[in-house]
Amino acid sequence: MTLTSDVATEEMLELPWGKVQVLKGGAGDPLLVLHHDTGNPGWLPFYDELAKSFTVYVPSHPGFGKSDRPDWARTVRDLATLYLWLLDEFDLAPLNVCGLGFGGWIAAEMATMDHRVFRRQVLIGAAGVQPTDGEILDQFLVSTTEYVQMGFSDDANFERLYGSEPDLDQLEVWEINREMTTRIAWKPYMFDQSLPHLIPGVKTPTLLVWGANDRIVPLNCAQRYLDGLPNARLDVIDGGGHYVEVERPDAVAKSVIGFLTD
């Protein structure tokens, strides 16, 4: 899947440490969208919905997509710090954020480091905290294709985007993104032991959104965020998996826009 919208433009933001690829579309207050660990698949219908109310920025994380890779980065917190730097450099903060899965973890880390960077935050199927029951599905034991398939509640939705067998170009993109994920999230896998102790300091109004059939990040992680964040609520969406924003774009956008414009 590639960029197929006339709503959005693509640009490379220059920062002192390297370049960041950003898709941008819509109008209104800025909304930062942080993508999954599998990368940003392009300008999604979900972004189109958000772009009706906001100027939507979808950067590719450092080391993902076409963004430069900071070879020195060892942790997800390093990426979060680079994003705070980016927001400061381009004078975008404070703003709203919508973090998807792994991107939700980055958003949560950013919020713990700067309690005022986000006006409101949305964490969708966010990683970053250790499940109280079960594990976050370990992508490093399955192929990229299998991992992405597991992100959907319905195989047909995977095939609609990627076909029954993704081509070599797609596999290469996923591989590049996974390499960066390996560099910063190999162990402990997909969580940070200190994060639950830091989020109680984040008073930012927070909406947690979870696909009812999320097979990647267990729903009990949402409860851990709810328990820690002083100002959060949860919206569970039926008929969606970890990529609930792809499978149920209208429902998720409605929930997110409702929360952000409330």
Next chain:
Amino acid sequence: MHLMYFTEQPMSAYPVEEGKRLGYTATMFPNKYFDPVEATRLYHERLEEYLYAEEMGVDGIMLNEHHNAPFTMQSKINIFASVLAGMTKRVKIVLLGNPLPVCDNPIRLAEEIAMIDLISKGRLVSGIVRGAGQEQIATNANPAYNRERFEEAHDLLIKTWSVPGPFRWEGNHYQFRVVNPWVLPLQKPHPRIWVPGVVSRETVVWAAEQRYPYIALNTTIEATKAIWEIYDEAAKRVGYKSGPENRGYLIRCHVAETEEKAIENAREFLWMQGEFLGLAHPVWANPSGYGSPATRRQRLEARKRVIPSFEQQLEMMQIIAGTPEQVVKKLRILLEGTRPSILALWGNDGMVNHEDSMTCIRLLGQEVMPALREIGKELELFSPIELDTPVSLAATPQHELTPSSA
């Protein structure tokens, strides 16, 4: 020539049908199928075979290690090396090798290897490897830092052996307040280091730059020649001329009293559908970040590789089997084609029984190796041990080096 005997130490007593049912025999293959009683028997058979190999005249015993799989019972190479250090008298104990990146404490490793060198009275060759992809998962070592950790652990290992302590190490992946192990190797400046490998160009170049012999693991004659070209070029760049003394080769080679018996047993080399590292998910064998970005696309394309049939591998001399006379003829072609001075004969694998393994070892030691030594002399294939070459570039006198800028 330096002629070694090798076996993967297969755990032949594992339930083959379970492996077929699951579709994998490595990494996640459940260890409930490990049979400790059978494992005890197999360890002792292997030990008896190694001692017999020394008696039959081999120059070296090559050992390797892998984890979480029945294709190799050695999960810690230094354990068997220690046993052999105490129980053998003459053979070189050749570790090919200790996987450095999976090791969180290279100082501890330096101590273990030093002890083995002392107990063996200086008969140790201390090879090092990056470790296969699966080993990274088995030990939870981050594959993305595999090469960085390999090189840093190596530097620390060498410094620990060759620079008097105490000193401090504050590296990128390793940090130690005090490096000052009491036990140091007998061989000075340190035991010889050989580097085995299969595909990685970076590792070939790195080995050449250190002046460590590179041991090509059962590569085709053409692929092996390509490796030497890369090696020779890097050697020239850093200032020395490489030759047979920098080259090793491992070949699967089973001998028996009759050709029929040899062929029957040699089929066991393909016992896990020909996968050297057992049947595994491609992701376990090649975790993201383990390979270089330059070969990323090529690796993704190669995931559905086809393993040549047994007959094809015999034809291509990827497997050699027969009577001593028959295998010597083929090994001569291999030696002429690739010109290594270090040769490891991988004699027995899979379900080959103890009795046949002993016969193979006797024929290798008594008939094949003496003939190979004569061929080696004729082809001027002299090993680094025979020539007493410097153990590394760092140990090479400066005036002997003539680096080229090319």
